[in-house]
Amino acid sequence: MSMDESRAHQWALCALAGITGFFCGVFVQQEASIRQLFQQIRRDPYVYHHRHKLYPMLSTFSTDHETRLWNGSTSLADKFREFIVSPIFDFVSAALMLKTDSATTTDLLDLIKYGLPSMENLYVHKDYIVSQDMCTNAPRWICEHFRGDYQKIVSDDGGYTALNLRYNDVYVLSCGATKICKAFKRRIWNDLEKYVSTKAKEFGSVYTYTGPIYTPSCHENGKWSMKYEVLDWIPMPVPSHYFKVLIVESHIPGLYSFMESYIIENSRLVGGKLSDHRARIDEIERFTGLQFNKVLRPVVQFDKNVFSVDTGAWPGRIKEISEPLGTQPSDIKY
Known part of the structure; x- marks a missing residue:
């Protein structure tokens, strides 16, 4: 091999090494950026x-970020990232003592798996x-995730036992104003909380969205008005109703997730059976301006004494679900 050929060969090797190093650097930079983004996604709604x-x-090379985010990747490239690249990043971060998420950091994905009804003024709790x-x-709404081993909140010594404090939603939505949240003191709300607990134990996982509904009242003279209570010199509107949307996520093979929703009047006189308060999700959306998950939503047809659920949109479900109603579901009373 002549000297010119040897130099050309060396230049080719150098060029190949440079190009390889460049793409490796770009790949490493992309992976570092995506990992940081995933960490932020899990913390910031x-x-x-x-x-x-x-x-x-943040991407130079094509990859399915959304599938990777939910740990659903099965491709060879993603397996390479998971078993080779990720351990290397973790080792380097530990060696350089770079800041990483602690084990107690809240994983936001566990709470927002089925989306958020709105994006205004969000506050994340563990x-x-x-x-x-x-x-x-x-509060406009509160989103929670209950599992089969959920334990109810222990009431404090301040006399909040009468509020049926089984879940966080009652405490947060009451804002410490017991006279505003009349429905939370009624047995029907306790029945609804027990129903959520039962579904969580039966299916393994239940996501709930709970919040107030504000509708005006019509008086005998034909005039409409909203009721307010003054708390610490601040006037606060009193909700006319409270809603709860359930997404029951089944961990049982062959069963699929489904949605239910309920509206309960905020009154000391509210009662009846829980099935009497079942409502359409689009009805809740109409009164609150919120938007709930539409992928799981079935088409519900209310008939004379029966409601039927068209499950055609659910994969693997062919038959319709029908159930007799003791009482025809009624619209919200103003």
Whole structure:
């Protein structure tokens, strides 16, 4: 081999090494950026909401970020990232003492698996997410995830036992104002909380969205008005009703997730059976302006004495579910 050929060979090797190093560097930079983005998504609901806009900005090589986010990747490339690249990142981070998420960091994906009804003024707690309505100075909704081993909240010594404090939603939505939340003191609300607990034990996982509904009251003179209570010199509107949307996520093979919703009047006189308070999800959306998961939503047809659920949108379900009603579901009374 002549000297010119040897130099050309060396230049080719150098060029190949340079190109390889460049692409390896780009790949490492992409993976580092995506890992940091995933960490932010698991902590910040606003980053989660805009994640699809951030994926292209941080990606040079094509990959299914959404599948990777939910740990559902099965491709060879993603397996390589999981078993080779990720351990290397963890080792380097530990060696350089870089800041990493602690084991106690809340995993937001566990709470927002089925989406959020709105994105205004979100506050993340380790057990729930709440949206604060600045106009009413009260929560707009609260999202929780219950599992089969859920334990109820222990009442304190302040006399909150009468509020049926089984879940966080009652405590958060009451804002410490027991006279505003009349429905929480009634047996029907306790029946609803027990129903959620039963479904969590039966199916293994239940996501709930709970919040207030504000509708005006019509007086005998034909005039309409909203009721307010003054708390610490601050007027707060009194909800006319409370809603609860359930997403029952089955861990039993062959059974699929489904949605239910209930509306309970905020009154000391409210009662009856729990089935009497079953409502349409789009009815809750109409009165609150919220948007709930539409993928799981079945088509519910209310007939004279029977309601039927068209499960054609659910994969693997062919037959319709029908159940007799003791009482025809009624619309919200103003």
